[in-house]
Amino acid sequence: MSKRKVAYFYDPCGLTNIAADVGSYTYGLGHPMKPHRIRVTHDLVTAYDMLDQMHVLRPTRATAETMTKFHTDEYVHFLNRVTPETAEELTYHGTRFLVGEDNPAFEGVFEFCSISAGGSIGAAQRIASGAADIAINWAGGLHHAKKREASGFCYINDIVLGILELLRIYPRVLYIDIDCHHGDGVEEAFYTTDRVMTCSFHKFGEYFPGTGTQEDRGRGKGKGYAVNVPLKDGITDESFKSVFEPVISKILEVFKPSAVVLQCGADSLAGDKLGCFNLTMYGHAHCTQFLRKHNIPLILLGGGGYTVKNVARTWTYETACALGIENDIDVNLPWNPYFEWFGPRYRLEVAENNMDDLNIKEGSLDKVRINALEQLRELTP
């Protein structure tokens, strides 16, 4: 397999005036979203000596004005001035902009968003200029953020901003979302256009955010260009592949994207604190490998992922997949600042568990695959 030019975005100096990186922001004690996982991933990528095999770039922080390419002025202005102390007052007692405890006004929230969005926009620019074949931003992938509101741990939609940047150059962009949750913010942003196809694989049924049925297919010009693959608990590598491969192959055939954005949310891994799927690291990374093989300009983004060690393992392995060196990677972890923490096995692996695959047990997987393929067949010119 031939080499690819890879750009890797990482901010080593988050939290202004403090010697810290993007991993230093915290949503607060007890909150499942841990930006620290980006730093642990970076330390593993470093320990595996991958940094000198790619262009390591510090993202230009997205300005408030840049964010308004998607979000409203009013919302961005709010986010730019809110602090933990003023949140109650500025949100009209928690009824506007930030709803509920999912989206706290934590210290440095705007700066955190500007790093996340800056990385995804930078990744898009690097791809569009031809300087990279694959661009990576593990601090991105915050797919729930809405035009005028934060949602599901996401404040600024770095993905929408990155895709808008790609659309300046490319006629068609494909967005694929393997996070365990529905990619509702990105779907909504491009629901009425045929220039962006969105395809989300997610748990559906009594699960956040509650959207993403196969009847939701886009509207107007965008009809047919939103693809939803609703799944049940316990999906295994084999089941996932049996729907991912045919659906994505068909999309590549009928939509012919000029660039692909893959949201690699790691809460679809087995053993995730919030997720309910049963994918191994290899099953998850298969999606990256499958897309790399097709040789279309590719952006890899982060997203969910709440069992920090497994997130770091998987995104590290996926960085190796982008470089095409995954077969040379030692499954025994090299020494790194968090080594002790990866016990008792100290290995680069995420194993499956013994949960039932309800997609097979309840016989829904075949129907879901057939429905998606039928929708795509209708787009054939």
Ligand code: ZLV
């Ligand atoms: O992975 O939350 O269920 C991309 C992503 O896709 C809800 N939120 C909403 C609806 C009512 N609430 C619950 C409010 C709880 C606030 C704090 C938690 C705290 C501790 C443990 C779990 C949660 C939690 N919140 C679990 N699931 C939620 C979801 C939001 C899921 C966002 C997924 C984001 C980054």
Ligand code: CA
């Ligand atoms: Ca998803």
Ligand code: ZN
């Ligand atoms: Zn998620």
